[in-house]
Amino acid sequence: MEHQTINKNDNNKFSTWLKNSITARMAMMGLLILLLMIPLTLIQKLIKEREYRQQGVIEDINDGWGNSILVYGPILKVPYKTYEETVKYDAETNNTFKEKRTIVKYAFFFPKSLNFDTNVKASPKKRNNFESAVFTTTIATSGSFDIPDFSSKSIAPENIVWEKATLLIKTTNLKGLKSEVALNINGNTYGFETNFSVTNSYKNSLDELESSFIALKDVPTTSEQAFNFSLQYNGSESIKFIPIGKVTDVKMVSDWNDPSHIGNFITQNENATEDGGFEANWRILNTNRPFSQQSFNTLPNLNEFAFGTKFIIPLDEYQKSERAAKYGFLVIGLTFLVFFLIQTLSNINIHPFQYLMIGIALVMFYTLLISISEHSSFLKAYFIAGVAVIVMITLYSKSILRYWKFPLFIGVSLTALYGFIFVIIQLESYALLVGSVGLFVILGLVMFVSRKIDWGFDADQPKGFNENQSQLDTDTPVNS
Structure with a gap:
């Protein structure tokens, strides 16, 4: 108890x-x-x-409609001959001899001027409760090639195989491409096909489109040659370009009101349009980027120099x-x-x-x-x-x-x-x-x-404490 x-x-x-x-x-x-x-x-x-x-549902939507776009080109691809001598031994005659072998290599030349005029119609696309930004776009491309310069490699003119020159276009999202690729140069039109030997299976990898052989009169051997072509895509997320022109101009017009410009290069100017979209312009010179106008043997990986616009839904649910x-x-x-x-x-x-x-x-x-x-x-x-x-x-x-x-x-x-x-x-x-x-x-x-x-602090103060007295008077003598 x-x-x-x-x-x-x-x-x-x-x-x-x-x-x-x-x-x-x-x-x-x-x-x-x-x-x-x-x-x-x-x-x-x-x-x-x-x-x-x-995100998984959005990826499914984008896979069905079309993925992000990265494009650059055209690139002039010209084969040239080099020779390699090897010393061989003949056992029957007990002598050595030289064997000359011809090796075909390729030179790649970027355009002197390159213009991308891009028109984008974007809209949100829903599946169940999820939403992604998708678009259709037309990319009108024009420019010109200067006379290729082989002097840096000391290649003799007779070793250049001009008659087998072709054009290359590098791009992602082949599945979203909705138009035949046909390039006009000097009044003649050249079609393109996928170069399966270099095609990568990854979703956002760069695929290579290559033209048929260019007629000799259309190759810029003696004078500058102008070109133009157009690409139409269904895409999603973003559109990006790589500035391979000596002077690269990009104009993009869209009705999307939430763009995010991305990449290594900023817009020269940007204006709002009447429909609530935007118009943006870029100009990149060859002095603004750390790669030259030509490449021999292989094309370098230029993806890090891409720039463009991302079409975003600013804050989803x-x-x-x-x-x-x-x-x-x-x-x-x-x-x-x-x-x-x-x-x-x-x-x-x-x-x-x-x-x-x-x-x-x-x-x-x-x-x-x-x-x-x-x-x-x-x-x-x-x-x-x-x-x-x-x-x-x-x-x-x-x-x-x-x-x-x-x-x-x-x-x-x-x-x-x-x-x-x-x-x-x-x-x-x-x-x-x-x-x-x-x-x-x-x-x-x-x-x-x-x-x-x-806060109850007064209750903790000792009895007899004088709040007007800040300290004890230690000088007062104690009575015995």
Whole structure:
């Protein structure tokens, strides 16, 4: 009986301490917030899993429609002869002799001028709840070849096989190519076929298209030769070029309103069009890039010098949900802080279990947001999930705080907090600035509201302590 009485007294002391000690309530809140980080972390992992699934669906959409485009060319390919002498031994005559062998190699010459005039019609393409940016494009190409220069390799004119010269075009996304490739030079048209000997099986690898032999009169042996051709693609994600011209000019016009220009070279200028799209121009000189206008034996890998435009959907539903979930710690912490201030200022007791229920309701916001956004827009999902959680917590607060004054204040505070986070999620360039200013304002409000809280330090001061006396007077002698 005595043992039960002691336990009961201990429990009463603990409850009284938890009820009356601000430090205890703060510690309890901190532990609950840490505990709620576990389901919040699991929700963030769930968002990642759904996002990976979305990427898989987008890849399927792009594979069916057409992948990203990287194109450069035409390149003049001219064979030339070199000779190799080897010394051989004849066992029958016991003599050595020289054997001369002809080896055919190739020289590759880039255009003197190269112009890409690109028109892009882009649109979002959906499958189930997932969305990708796809487009159709026409790339009108023109330019000219200068007279090839073999002098750097000391190749004699009679060893150049002009009659077997061809043209090359390097490109990705052959599956998305929707037009015959036909190049016009000097009034004659040359078709192209895939060079299977160098074709790579990777999705975004560069395939090689090669023309038939060019008529000798169309080869720039004595004077500059102009050319033009056009390519039509179904594509997705991006369009990129490699500046192989001595002067490369690219013009791109599109109705897509969220372009992202990528690569090693920036636009010379960019303007918005009347339909909400853009018009961008690039000009790259041979002095702007670290490779020459010709290559002998093999073509170098020039992919790192690509530039162009990526057609992006700025923030999809999962990216927005992920950004919202990253503010989960802030939402839970600030909501608990509001309840803590109300509890401290009004002397209304709130049990740790009630804090836990409020925290779980705040976590449920994100599961509602993810599930609803998969079947609707992010705005509708955010609104529905936000209203549901705010109403639930407000009504639950009424049962805890008794009067409507405090629950209504909590509802308004949560509405302002969720609205503030929604604004941050929508912003891109100014998200950090707006978030920092908002948190500064919130900190100022908390400091203002909490300035009159009695933190209980006076109770810990020793009896007889004079608050007007900053230190003991050590110079006063002690009476014996």
